[in-house]
Amino acid sequence: MKYLCLAYEDEEKLNALSESEWHALREQTLSYVAAMQQSGHLILTNALQSARAAATLRVRNGNLSVTDGPFAETKEQLGGFFLIDARDLNEAIQVASKWPSARLGNIEVRPVEEVLRQDKRYG
Amino acid sequence: MKYLCMVYAEEKKLEDIDDGECVVCGDRLRASGHAVAAEALQPVHTATTVRVRNGKLSVTDGPFAETKEQLAGFYLIDAGDLNEAIQIAAKIPPARIGSIEVRPVRQLSPRSAAVVQHA
Numbered sequence: 001m002k003y004l005c006l007a008y009e010d011e012e013k014l015n016a017l018s019e020s021e022w023h024a025l026r027e028q029t030l031s032y033v034a035a036m037q038q039s040g041h042l043i044l045t046n047a048l049q050s051a052r053a054a055a056t057l058r059v060r061n062g063n064l065s066v067t068d069g070p071f072a073e074t075k076e077q078l079g080g081f082f083l084i085d086a087r088d089l090n091e092a093i094q095v096a097s098k099w100p101s102a103r104l105g106n107i108e109v110r111p112v113e114e115v116l117r118q119d120k121r122y123g
Numbered sequence: 124m125k126y127l128c129m130v131y132a133e134e135k136k137l138e139d140i141d142d143g144e145c146v147v148c149g150d151r152l153r154a155s156g157h158a159v160a161a162e163a164l165q166p167v168h169t170a171t172t173v174r175v176r177n178g179k180l181s182v183t184d185g186p187f188a189e190t191k192e193q194l195a196g197f198y199l200i201d202a203g204d205l206n207e208a209i210q211i212a213a214k215i216p217p218a219r220i221g222s223i224e225v226r227p228v229r230q231l232s233p234r235s236a237a238v239v240q241h242a
Contacts, residue, residue: 004164004197006194044159044160046125046127046199047228047229048226049228053227054225054226055209056223056224056225057213057218057222058219058221058223059218059219060219064213070224072131080229083162093173093180103174106174106187107172108171108172108186108187109170109171110169111164112162112164113162113164117142121137121140121195122134122166
């Protein structure tokens with residue numbers, strides 16, 4: 001079963017880390033990525049640029065409108081994500097809890113819809 | 124350049140979009156080489172949020188942020204620049220009923236394997 005893990009972190013808090021603290025967090029993250037690869041849990045992961053670099057768009061009656069910034073202004077911003085394979089939600093939570101920034105921010109864990117349903121989007 | 128396109132929509136309104144159209148959109152983006160990954164998510168009530176403080180894990184039900192429109196899925200795409208990414212994202216079917224957030228991906232460093240793909 002696939003789970004999308006969304007890592008939310010306060011960008012200001014991350015920027016306020018000393019160089020050595022940031023270096024340690026970065027190294028821990030890279031090691032954990034390697035460990036998740038090794039254990040077969042990791043499918044895909046990416047860090048994101050600052051939420052300031054986000055654009056949000058919508059199309060209504062064929063017209064595209066674009067606004068700067070993320071969809072939702074939140075105290076902590078989405079900083080990256082990892083898509084994992086886990087047996088069940090409990091295992092997914094265990095895997096997500098070892099992501100280093102879980103100590104600073106929050107990780108949202110959402111199961112993936114493996115196949116889109118025929119009758120309607122959500123059961 | 125990679126961009127994460129997050130699809131936000133009210134779950135009720137999503138029922139107005141034929142899933143077949145979403146399947147076609149995903150297939151088209153994979154065929155054109157734009158899609159790196161794309162996944163639909165289960166409803167937001169299945170979300171769990173975890174944090175670790177002083178070594179203690181706490182788990183709460185529900186998404187990190189309660190929003191009027193909910194994250195329904197994502198496309199990770201490869202595009203020349205933000206303009207192209209926006210053009211591509213505008214053709215994702217739920218853009219007509221919800222919103223698509225487009226965020227550039229940050230490369231950590233070449234040796235970091237920041238982008239890992241098995242599938």
